[in-house]
Amino acid sequence: MGVLQHFFEHDNVVCTNVDTLLNLSKENSLWYLLFATACCGIELMQTGASRFDVDRFGMIPRSTPRQADLMIVAGTITHKMASRVKRLYEQMPEPKWVISMGSCANAGGPFCKYSYSVLRGIDKYIPVDVYIPGCPPRPEALIEGVFKLREKIHRETVLRKEG
Amino acid sequence: MPTLYQALNSWGVHGWPADVLAVVVPCLIVVVVVLTIVGFSTYVERKVAADIQRRIGPNQCNVGPFFGEFARVAVRNGASPNAGFSGRAMAAVCKALLPLLNAADRILSRLAPGVLIFMADGLKLILKEDIIPDATDKPLFRAAPYVVLASAVGALAVLPYSDAWYVADFNIGVFYIAAITSLEVLGILMAGWASNNKWALLGGMRSAAQIVSYEVPVGLALATGILICGTMSMQGMTYDQLGLRPGSTWYSDGWLWQWNIFHPAMFVLAPVYFLAALAECNRTPFDIPEAESELVSGYHIEYSGMRFAIFFMAEYTMMCVTSAIAVTLFLGGWSTGIGLILLMMWIRWTLPRFRVDQMMTLCWKKLIPVGVACFLAVCVWLIVRMVCANRIGEVALERTTFWLRACFAGVVLGWLVWYFRRPLTPAEQAQRELIARPSVPSGAPL
Numbered sequence: 327m328g329v330l331q332h333f334f335e336h337d338n339v340v341c342t343n344v345d346t347l348l349n350l351s352k353e354n355s356l357w358y359l360l361f362a363t364a365c366c367g368i369e370l371m372q373t374g375a376s377r378f379d380v381d382r383f384g385m386i387p388r389s390t391p392r393q394a395d396l397m398i399v400a401g402t403i404t405h406k407m408a409s410r411v412k413r414l415y416e417q418m419p420e421p422k423w424v425i426s427m428g429s430c431a432n433a434g435g436p437f438c439k440y441s442y443s444v445l446r447g448i449d450k451y452i453p454v455d456v457y458i459p460g461c462p463p464r465p466e467a468l469i470e471g472v473f474k475l476r477e478k479i480h481r482e483t484v485l486r487k488e489g
Numbered sequence: 490m491p492t493l494y495q496a497l498n499s500w501g502v503h504g505w506p507a508d509v510l511a512v513v514v515p516c517l518i519v520v521v522v523v524l525t526i527v528g529f530s531t532y533v534e535r536k537v538a539a540d541i542q543r544r545i546g547p548n549q550c551n552v553g554p555f556f557g558e559f560a561r562v563a564v565r566n567g568a569s570p571n572a573g574f575s576g577r578a579m580a581a582v583c584k585a586l587l588p589l590l591n592a593a594d595r596i597l598s599r600l601a602p603g604v605l606i607f608m609a610d611g612l613k614l615i616l617k618e619d620i621i622p623d624a625t626d627k628p629l630f631r632a633a634p635y636v637v638l639a640s641a642v643g644a645l646a647v648l649p650y651s652d653a654w655y656v657a658d659f660n661i662g663v664f665y666i667a668a669i670t671s672l673e674v675l676g677i678l679m680a681g682w683a684s685n686n687k688w689a690l691l692g693g694m695r696s697a698a699q700i701v702s703y704e705v706p707v708g709l710a711l712a713t714g715i716l717i718c719g720t721m722s723m724q725g726m727t728y729d730q731l732g733l734r735p736g737s738t739w740y741s742d743g744w745l746w747q748w749n750i751f752h753p754a755m756f757v758l759a760p761v762y763f764l765a766a767l768a769e770c771n772r773t774p775f776d777i778p779e780a781e782s783e784l785v786s787g788y789h790i791e792y793s794g795m796r797f798a799i800f801f802m803a804e805y806t807m808m809c810v811t812s813a814i815a816v817t818l819f820l821g822g823w824s825t826g827i828g829l830i831l832l833m834m835w836i837r838w839t840l841p842r843f844r845v846d847q848m849m850t851l852c853w854k855k856l857i858p859v860g861v862a863c864f865l866a867v868c869v870w871l872i873v874r875m876v877c878a879n880r881i882g883e884v885a886l887e888r889t890t891f892w893l894r895a896c897f898a899g900v901v902l903g904w905l906v907w908y909f910r911r912p913l914t915p916a917e918q919a920q921r922e923l924i925a926r927p928s929v930p931s932g933a934p935l
């Protein structure tokens with residue numbers, strides 16, 4: 327492709343092919359939905375606040391699902407809540423991603439065994455891209471999860487058929 | 490733009506093609522340049538916010554390795570056996586310039602870390618799905634963002650960028666601006682109504698109430714400016730403040746004290762205009778139409794992707810427009826008003842939001858009476874001036890008003906100097922020290 331060749335040595339690139347350019351734009355502006363249900367939500371807020379500052383990676387919270395790219399399911403999801411989560415997910419425009427944050431969202435967490443009301447993992451309702459273990463995961467863990475998601479986005483292709 | 494028209498004529502383009510080109514080309518240039526500035530100002534806003542909240546802000550999308558990578562790729566391509574002449578020539582040039590390009594990378598990344606973030610945001614928003622919910626009023630829903638953007642961009646046509654650079658210079662420039670910027674409310678109402686969403690509707694209605702109310706103080710400030718400058722054309726106002734009139738003297742020739750803000754009435758009206766302009770742009774502390782805690786995100790709640798991006802651009806274009814008007818009206822004109830935009834950002838990230846009733850009280854009970862008082866005072870002053878001119882003659886009057894203005898400007902500037910150099914009280918001292926303390930490095934162990 328001549329000069330338009332793909333180079334991805336550090337985290338910053340502009341000489342690239344179109345696919346990578348689109349992926350870069352998507353992964354550098356992951357706007358997340360302001361949505362949290364339980365104690366993990368406090369860690370989510372902390373991740374957005376000054377000390378951990380996810381705005382460094384271009385992530386800002388949006389209050390409406392229509393403008394969000396990323397849903398961070400932070401906290402316990404009850405059976406009653408699950409349908410609401412699903413609706414919020416469906417209201418987000420494509421392309422969209424989901425991070426399941428904390429044991430509750432992954433698998434029911436501390437309520438896994440005896441609870442009558444808690445959903446055992448949000449992936450029963452919506453597709454999850456990255457799972458972050460922990461009760462609650464520290465903000466560093468969430469940022470690590472975001473990086474994993476960015477790697478995943480970077481491998482996506484919209485213009486070419488795979489293989 | 491008349492200059493362009495003459496240039497076209499001299500290149501042998503006459504008649505209607507010249508007419509069309511002389512209008513279309515400047516419009517395109519202005520729109521492209523201003524929308525780039527708008528994109529850049531979203532980056533600046535995020536950096537300002539980060540600084541105020543003691544964080545780092547966007548720092549991932551750098552100009553960083555761009556030039557260096559480009560050169561390295563070119564060198565590698567030039568070295569390959571099947572490279573043509575141009576490829577080898579490019580490689581040689583890039584090889585010679587490599588240290589320079591690397592330095593440019595480093596300097597740009599250091600100066601503006603993360604500056605490409607607004608391009609990433611823009612590209613992403615274009616790529617997103619454009620959702621138009623079933624229950625919406627579809628034609629209105631589709632049209633609303635364009636109406637809002639058109640009203641903001643339309644005002645760009647009469648802004649004076651310099652004495653040669655402007656798209657149009659109407660003799661009703663100020664009137665045109667007041668008319669076209671208030672069209673914004675139509676688009677916002679359309680968006681709120683068409684979304685068929687109660688929060689969007691509430692946001693739209695609040696916005697309508699707010700913009701219609703704050704049109705009044707803005708109108709009063711503009712009217713007073715018109716009275717003082719004696720013209721409605723934006724270029725004319727600038728000329729008037731620069732003292733570039735026939736028969737101008739050394740003391741009326743483009744000095745600081747010729748700025749309208751050093752006219753006592755305009756000095757009072759400047760903050761009135763600025764507050765009203767903030768409210769017209771729906772910026773904090775007047776962002777009640779978009780209050781997240783009450784209305785999710787107001788009238789653009791149902792908008793995704795490109796259409797949301799257009800709303801977003803319209804908001805920032807509006808900021809640029811109102812700052813430019815403020816600069817033309819008060820600060821001598823021909824300036825982009827970047828300082829005022831920064832002031833708006835500073836206010837946004839410092840102050841909390843008003844309640845609806847507080848906002849209305851501020852407008853109807855404080856700003857409008859002050860505006861009316863200033864307007865009447867200027868009317869009376871103009872009559873007094875006319876009478877005096879008959880008594881003592883135009884030249885003597887000019888000299889007297891010059892000294893009055895210069896004294897006022899001296900007092901204001903002197904007060905500013907004193908204010909910034911005043912002895913601090915112990916409480917202020919303590920606060921300064923608190924602010925100056927180095928912030929905690931991000932991610933440091935608790």
Ligand code: SF4
Nearest residue numbers: 365366428429430462
């Ligand atoms: S995983 Fe732990 S911290 Fe997170 S919501 Fe569940 S119980 Fe709370």
